[in-house]
Amino acid sequence: MPSKASCLYILTVVCWASVLWYLSATRPSSTYVGQHSFSQITFVRKDSNFSFSNIRTRPMNPHSFNYLINEPRKCEDASPFLVILISTTHKDFDARQAIRETWGDENNFKGIQMVTLFLLGKNVDNVLNEMVEQESQIFHDIIVEDFVDSYHNLTLKTLMGMKWIATFCSKAKYVMKTDSDIFVNMENLINKLLKPNTKPRRRYFTGYVINGGPIRDMRSKWYMPRDLYPDSNYPPFCSGTGYVFSADVAEAIYKVSLHTRLLHLEDVYVGLCLHKLGIHPFQNSGFNHWKITYSLCRYRRIITVHQIPPEEMHRIWNEMSSKKHLRC
Numbered sequence: 001m002p003s004k005a006s007c008l009y010i011l012t013v014v015c016w017a018s019v020l021w022y023l024s025a026t027r028p029s030s031t032y033v034g035q036h037s038f039s040q041i042t043f044v045r046k047d048s049n050f051s052f053s054n055i056r057t058r059p060m061n062p063h064s065f066n067y068l069i070n071e072p073r074k075c076e077d078a079s080p081f082l083v084i085l086i087s088t089t090h091k092d093f094d095a096r097q098a099i100r101e102t103w104g105d106e107n108n109f110k111g112i113q114m115v116t117l118f119l120l121g122k123n124v125d126n127v128l129n130e131m132v133e134q135e136s137q138i139f140h141d142i143i144v145e146d147f148v149d150s151y152h153n154l155t156l157k158t159l160m161g162m163k164w165i166a167t168f169c170s171k172a173k174y175v176m177k178t179d180s181d182i183f184v185n186m187e188n189l190i191n192k193l194l195k196p197n198t199k200p201r202r203r204y205f206t207g208y209v210i211n212g213g214p215i216r217d218m219r220s221k222w223y224m225p226r227d228l229y230p231d232s233n234y235p236p237f238c239s240g241t242g243y244v245f246s247a248d249v250a251e252a253i254y255k256v257s258l259h260t261r262l263l264h265l266e267d268v269y270v271g272l273c274l275h276k277l278g279i280h281p282f283q284n285s286g287f288n289h290w291k292i293t294y295s296l297c298r299y300r301r302i303i304t305v306h307q308i309p310p311e312e313m314h315r316i317w318n319e320m321s322s323k324k325h326l327r328c
Helices: 004-026 093-101 126-139 151-168 186-194 247-257 266-277 296-301 310-322
Strands: 067-069 082-087 114-122 142-148 174-179 205-210 237-246
Touching: 067 126, 082 151, 082 186, 093 114, 093 126, 093 310, 114 151, 126 142, 142 151, 151 174, 151 247, 151 266, 174 247, 186 237, 237 247, 237 266, 247 266, 296 310
Parallel strands: 082 114, 082 174, 114 142
Antiparallel strands: 067 142, 174 237, 205 237
């Protein structure tokens, strides 16, 4: 007698075969969606709480997911100067807590409203889902949709953040997308890069800009199949470890993503959407997508540093906060 899990798996395969047959029969060849674009992504029922009225054609990537955890009132009383979207995983509680207690604290800057949100999909382990739900009830800073949380679904996680901004926080000035192992020098980000006393930019996007092409080696973490992306070069894109953009870009990226073939490399995909929109990302030397050995003077010059564990994040933040009076 087959198990329930086996039956569900077989039913899912049959459903997907029907969906793919339907798509191939109804779409023109120019919008062909190969098997790789769906291989690690689970699509579920339609999301009834969001729509863009000016999209008249059927989306290629409808992002039809429901919120399992949401914070729709985060921007209800005011328009934040900065919303920080942090891609994380269920097991990274220590990293989330370190961010809450250091650079991600929404009360770090008097007179400047910040919103910090952690982005997650649904875990296959229900115990972890329940733990995140309890965490959400305490901190109210977690957003979850019902796609499977995996490396290959990082693009969906970022698109969820863009959709959330467009739906619930469209009057924000700026947005930062980063990861939970990144240290952010908020002083440089807010006062030197974004400059609260100046007129907010529009169609603005900056970070560590990469000009490269697809890796065809199947052993690579960043492998890109030729049938999914046949071109030899990617449009310029910002490293997904950290980039900043004006809030109007969030809605623009989300809209264009509905009609752009999905890629599992999140930062490459965002770059592809920017290219379609005619928005050129600006290089900023303060964004680093690698780890830099700590020194007070070195970290005063950066905006982001990669691969910082929670205990080191606390140490760096405490030292930089206590030694603001020291010159380099």
